[in-house]
Amino acid sequence: MPKKNHIIVAYLNNQECFLHHSGVIFIPKIKAIIISDIHFEKASALNIKKISTIPLPSFDTQEILITLNKIFKIFDPKKIIFLGDTFHNLISAEYISEKYKKNIKDIINEFECIWIKGNHDVNKPSWLNVTPIYEHEEIGIVFRHITKFEDNEISGHYHLKTKIKTRDKPITGKCFIFNNKTIIMPSFGIFTGGLYLSEFLNQFSYQSKINIGFIYRNKIYNYNLKAVLK
Numbered sequence: 607m608p609k610k611n612h613i614i615v616a617y618l619n620n621q622e623c624f625l626h627h628s629g630v631i632f633i634p635k636i637k638a639i640i641i642s643d644i645h646f647e648k649a650s651a652l653n654i655k656k657i658s659t660i661p662l663p664s665f666d667t668q669e670i671l672i673t674l675n676k677i678f679k680i681f682d683p684k685k686i687i688f689l690g691d692t693f694h695n696l697i698s699a700e701y702i703s704e705k706y707k708k709n710i711k712d713i714i715n716e717f718e719c720i721w722i723k724g725n726h727d728v729n730k731p732s733w734l735n736v737t738p739i740y741e742h743e744e745i746g747i748v749f750r751h752i753t754k755f756e757d758n759e760i761s762g763h764y765h766l767k768t769k770i771k772t773r774d775k776p777i778t779g780k781c782f783i784f785n786n787k788t789i790i791m792p793s794f795g796i797f798t799g800g801l802y803l804s805e806f807l808n809q810f811s812y813q814s815k816i817n818i819g820f821i822y823r824n825k826i827y828n829y830n831l832k833a834v835l836k
Contacts, residue, residue, distance in 0.1 A: 611825040616784045616817075619746035619758045624681075625782050625819045627826040628673060629792045631760065632681045635745055639681060642689035642751070642762025643793035644670055645726065646710070647698035666796040667702065671709050686717045687742065689762045689791065690724025690751030699731035707733055724751045724763070755810075757787045765793040767800030769836035770820055770827075776835055782819035782826075792821065802836045 613632075614625040624632040631640040646667050693699035702710075713719070714736060721736035730738050741750040746758055753761040769778045780792035781803060793800065803818070818829040 611827065614782075614817075614819045614826055614828050616782075616789060616819075617786055618760070618789065621745055621747065623760075623784075623789060625784065625789070625826060626677070626680075627821050627824055628677055629780060629782075629794045629821060630677055631789065631791065632683065633745075633747075636685060637681075637683050638685035638687055638744075639677065639683045640687045640689060640749065640760055640791070641674075641794050642791040643691045643724070643765060643795055643798060644688070645691055645694040645793065645795035645798050646670065646706075647694055647702055667706050669796060670794065671706065674713070684718060685720070686713065687720040687749050688722060689749060689760070690722045691726040691763070691793075691795075692721070692724065693727045693731065694795075695726055696729055696731060699727070700733075702731075710734065720749070722749060722751055753788065753790055755788070755812075759787075760789045760791065762791040762793070764790060764806055765798050765800040766790060766803055766806060767792070768803040768818060768820060768834050770818075770822075770829060770833050771835050777822055778836075779820055779822040781821060783816045784819060785814055785816050787814065803834055804836050 612627050616623045616625055621633060621635050719736060720742045721738050722742060723738045723740055730736055741748055748759045750761050752763045753759060766781050767778060768781045769776050782792060783790045820827045820829050
């Protein structure tokens, strides 16, 4: 079991879902890690397009793979469910280095992997032996990239973050939102930005009572909406 403040336990369809400070979910019943919005090779994709005048360091894929291996050692999963936008785009996915291709193939070969399509990666790279699908259902939970606001659903896509008021100062970090019906995950990627929770709630007129799994400095904290500044 991870240390205190490293997980929050949520429940969907009466199943334990461990929300981890890294931004993944572990479901003990099926020994599965759920991970969303990795955006492998985003730095390379943005550098090619020259979106930023200052090139981003192209080590995001390496750092993500290192972190994933640490997570695998913590939870010892049998299954990985990739919840979409695993690659930032198909061009950068095709030109990824041979070293990283091998690292990703090793993950696919070691675990049972469910590969869900995202809006950035509807098609898989030619070198990867996976079968992309739009959604997956197991133990009464539906896994998809973009929420349909249905019961017993885990999704990602929005790269949620929030600003929380504390006694010392406001702090900002990635976040899960969850209740006994749905979980929306943060992005796992490094250069993925984020949509403020308040904007998400206003955009969709989301009225359900929710809890917030707020990630800050390698810990995760359970807040309610009263703590949210943005």
